Amino acid sequence: MGKSSLIKPVLDVEYPVISHGKGVFLYDAFGKEYLDGCSGAVTANIGHGVEEITKAMIEQAEKVSFVYRSQFTSEAAEQLALKLSDLTHGDYPWSFFVNSGSEATETAMKLAIQYWQERGKPQKNRIISRWMSYHGITLGALSMSGHPVRRERFTEILESYPAISAPYCYRCPMQLDSKSCGLACANELEAAIRRIGENHVAAFIAEPVIGAAGAAITPPNGYFQKLKQICEKYNVLFIADEVMTGMGRTGKLLASEHWGVKPDIVTLGKGLSGGYTPIAATLVSDPIIQAILHGSKIIMGGHTFSANPLSCAISLAVLNYLTKHDIAEHAATAGVYLKNKLHSLEQKYSFIGDIRGKGLLLGIEFVQNKKTKKPFPLDASITNTVIKLAMEHGLLLYPAAAGEEGVTGAAIIVAPPLTITEKEIDELINRFETVLEEWAEKYL
Numbered sequence: 001m002g003k004s005s006l007i008k009p010v011l012d013v014e015y016p017v018i019s020h021g022k023g024v025f026l027y028d029a030f031g032k033e034y035l036d037g038c039s040g041a042v043t044a045n046i047g048h049g050v051e052e053i054t055k056a057m058i059e060q061a062e063k064v065s066f067v068y069r070s071q072f073t074s075e076a077a078e079q080l081a082l083k084l085s086d087l088t089h090g091d092y093p094w095s096f097f098v099n100s101g102s103e104a105t106e107t108a109m110k111l112a113i114q115y116w117q118e119r120g121k122p123q124k125n126r127i128i129s130r131w132m133s134y135h136g137i138t139l140g141a142l143s144m145s146g147h148p149v150r151r152e153r154f155t156e157i158l159e160s161y162p163a164i165s166a167p168y169c170y171r172c173p174m175q176l177d178s179k180s181c182g183l184a185c186a187n188e189l190e191a192a193i194r195r196i197g198e199n200h201v202a203a204f205i206a207e208p209v210i211g212a213a214g215a216a217i218t219p220p221n222g223y224f225q226k227l228k229q230i231c232e233k234y235n236v237l238f239i240a241d242e243v244m245t246g247m248g249r250t251g252k253l254l255a256s257e258h259w260g261v262k263p264d265i266v267t268l269g270k271g272l273s274g275g276y277t278p279i280a281a282t283l284v285s286d287p288i289i290q291a292i293l294h295g296s297k298i299i300m301g302g303h304t305f306s307a308n309p310l311s312c313a314i315s316l317a318v319l320n321y322l323t324k325h326d327i328a329e330h331a332a333t334a335g336v337y338l339k340n341k342l343h344s345l346e347q348k349y350s351f352i353g354d355i356r357g358k359g360l361l362l363g364i365e366f367v368q369n370k371k372t373k374k375p376f377p378l379d380a381s382i383t384n385t386v387i388k389l390a391m392e393h394g395l396l397l398y399p400a401a402a403g404e405e406g407v408t409g410a411a412i413i414v415a416p417p418l419t420i421t422e423k424e425i426d427e428l429i430n431r432f433e434t435v436l437e438e439w440a441e442k443y444l
């Protein structure tokens with residue numbers, strides 16, 4: 001390719017030009033094969049190049065690709081909302097479609113604030129979230145994100161929302177032992193609500209399994225149940241950000257199901273379309289919409305491309321594919337297989353400190369010393385060197401924050417398409433081991 005006018009994430013890096021993809025593999029313009037060990041940004045849940053989806057795209061494109069949501073609804077959008085309501089057993093009879101996960105979490109935040117306005121409590125408008133969290137890059141979503149590196153540049157124009165610690169048992173922020181801590185990190189929510197004042201807190205938002213900000217930090221049993229109880233006690237809405245964890249990624253359709261917790265609002269993105277189109281959703285429980293229906297009736301949100309018929313038809317085809325092929329169940333089984341393999345590597349290599357996660361959302365934290373959990377120096381850019389080397393060896397991995405305050409550590413996410421076979425997992429592990437050997441030789 002000649003001169004580029006495209007603004008890329010890192011301006012002075014040359015990115016390979018992609019040619020095509022099939023299943024868990026991607027191929028660049030030179031024919032080099034990449035095993036997609038992280039589904040792009042934990043997105044390509046059903047793999048690349050699925051023909052059923054391409055057919056659905058063409059069918060809808062031949063009917064109509066765009067209508068404006070303030071003038072028309074469409075069969076595709078209506079069907080997708082009904083499908084999501086069915087899949088969630090009627091817990092979320094309402095769906096609001098947007099274009100990115102950031103918009104979905106920001107919509108959730110605004111709906112929560114509006115809910116309290118409609119109920120005559122406009123001062124109940126603060127959001128609580130956790131340090132070591134990521135809810136999106138737009139300013140509202142970033143305000144809710146406890147991701148120091150992503151916040152830093154914009155600190156002065158962000159709300160100072162995050163308030164409580166993450167359930168990071170590997171490096172407990174309170175230096176407690178997970179067997180005897182009494183879920184102190186969940187109890188922090190109660191203290192935070194009391195400090196801010198129940199009458200000022202609209203909602204609490206959390207990722208069921210922490211993605212980019214913590215490399216698949218998975219809470220102990222009882223944690224989410226406790227958070228939900230605290231929310232109920234203080235009339236605070238509970239928002240589950242399932243943009244990364246939703247649609248089967250952790251082995252259940254929604255990751256909240258692992259703990260039997262029903263959030264008031266759920267956000268979806270990424271796997272909602274498996275990357276076949278930009279679409280995300282905010283799923284809303286009935287009481288919230290009823291409050292608006294009996295109040296102003298107007299939702300002050302939405303975008304030109306919200307509920308786009310083409311995107312909705314594609315997403316519907318992806319969800320039909322997910323259910324037809326029992327993809328979430330497969331992710332649970334394949335996840336156990338992959339996690340066991342990663343545990344074998346953990347035993348072999350002194351620099352692997354922790355393996356964590358659920359289903360096919362798995363994280364690896366690197367340490368200088370397994371016993372003391374001492375992280376590598378920040379300037380060694382461990383995460384980046386591993387990812388770069390992996391790419392050279394035809395393996396894609398996803399970077400994640402880790403360590404104290406989510407800043408000092410090095411970690412990656414392994415999250416291949418949920419359709420991956422055991423043979424392909426073996427190949428992923430083979431490539432990863434080659435990377436680790438070469439990395440240790442070069443950098444340790």
Ligand code: PLP
Binds near residue numbers: 041099101134136245
């Ligand atoms: N929420 C979570 C949990 C995410 O992982 C992400 C993206 O990584 C987002 C929100 C933001 O989604 P998007 O990048 O589509 O705006």
